[in-house]
Amino acid sequence: MPFSKLVKGFHLFQHKYFRESGVYQELTTKGQQPEALVIACCDSRNDPALLLQSKPGEIFVVRNVAAIVPPYQPDDHYHGTSAAIEFAVKGLKVKDIIVLGHAMCGGVQALAEKDKTAAARFEFLTQWISIGEKACEKVDLAQPGLPPEQRQCALEKEVIVTSLNNLMTFPWIREGVEQGAITLHGWYFDMVNGKLLDYNFAGGTFEAFKSPSAEEVITRRRRRYDDPK
Numbered sequence: 001m002p003f004s005k006l007v008k009g010f011h012l013f014q015h016k017y018f019r020e021s022g023v024y025q026e027l028t029t030k031g032q033q034p035e036a037l038v039i040a041c042c043d044s045r046n047d048p049a050l051l052l053q054s055k056p057g058e059i060f061v062v063r064n065v066a067a068i069v070p071p072y073q074p075d076d077h078y079h080g081t082s083a084a085i086e087f088a089v090k091g092l093k094v095k096d097i098i099v100l101g102h103a104m105c106g107g108v109q110a111l112a113e114k115d116k117t118a119a120a121r122f123e124f125l126t127q128w129i130s131i132g133e134k135a136c137e138k139v140d141l142a143q144p145g146l147p148p149e150q151r152q153c154a155l156e157k158e159v160i161v162t163s164l165n166n167l168m169t170f171p172w173i174r175e176g177v178e179q180g181a182i183t184l185h186g187w188y189f190d191m192v193n194g195k196l197l198d199y200n201f202a203g204g205t206f207e208a209f210k211s212p213s214a215e216e217v218i219t220r221r222r223r224r225y226d227d228p229k
Contacts (some may be wrong), residue, residue, distance in 0.1 A: 003179060007042065009195045010185065017056060018090045021225065023055065023056055023057070024056065027056060027057045032057050032060070032092065033057065033092070034057060034058055034059050034060040034088075034092060034094060035058075035094055035096060036058075036059050036060070036094055036095070036096040036097075037059070037060045037061075037062065037085065037088040037089070037092075037094040037096070037097045037098065038052075038060070038061045038062070038098045038100055039061075039062045039063075039064075039067050039069060039081070039097070039098065039099050039100065040062070040063050040067050040087070040100040040102075041064070041065065041066055041067040041100070041101065041102055041105055041107065042063040042064055042065060043102060043105060043106065045102070045104075045191055045199045046100070046102045046189060046191070047165060048061050048063075048100055049061065051099070051100075051189060051196075052167070054090050060084075060088045060092055060094060062081055062084040062085065063086070063108040064080070064081050064128075065106075065125065065128055065129065065147055066101070066105055066107030066108050066129060066132065066159060067098065067099055067100055067101045067102075067159075067160070067163065068081075068107070068129070068131050068159065068162075068163055069081065069085070069162075069163035069164075069166040069167050070082060070131050070166060071131075071166045071168075071169045072169040072170045072171070082170075082221030084170075085097075085167075085170065085173075086170075089170075089172060089173060089176065089182070090172065094182070095181065095182060095183065096182070096183050096184075096185060097167060097173070097182060097183070097184050097185065098186075098187055099160050099163045099164055099167070099184075099186050099187065100184040100187045100188075100189060101156050101157065101159060101160040101163075101186075101187070101188050101189070102156070102188065102189040102190075102191055103153065103156065103188070103189065103190050103191050103192050104191065105152075105156050106131050107125070107128075108126065108129075108132070108152060108155055108156045108159055109152055110126070110129055111129045111130075111132050111133070111135075111136060111155065111159070112136070112148070112151060112152045112155050118135060125191070126212050129154050131162070131166075132155075132158075132162055134162055135158035135159045135161070136155060136158075137157055138158055139151065139154045139155050156188065157197075157199075157206055159186060160186040160187075160199060161186060161199065161204075163186075164184055164199070167184060168184075185198065185199070186198070186206070187199070188206050195208050195209075196208070196209050197209075
């Protein structure tokens, strides 16, 4: 993409949100009040605001490789994802936390292949995706011998479940969930078929939202999180 296109894009944004609608006048005066936190992959094809057609200020987004949530580890290391989650929960008091994974995820592919080339080329990637190793073990135990493409798809979904489980290791998230103040969601964007799948905690499966009754489905699916056995 030419640099000039990015600059042109900003001017279009400026005209729409500052001159026409004045959205940012309200957001800068009243502050942001998003009710949902979306933890998504940084893949350029998986933009949560675009995917969910959200306006500025409606969702608080954290993006990293493979939409991975690390476990709760309060120590003196750097924790960018955990810090953003903490701010969303403690500062913004979000009501919904959505882990948004997607098909054809390069981070999950590296995890699936235990990519030695990636390990040699990158300084931080291999250590980060190792958070999902339990997902690998679970998929291979439950569905041994899957072809590579099917295995990656299963692993992409299982990494979402791992992240949901890791969210529950944060004591202030667990407390919010148990009190009914926070609801967890696991979503999978099937970019090949243009579908959004929702994790059904009771059945342990991902099921498609069915338009035009998506809002009704979301309401029905909302439930308190139960730790998987």
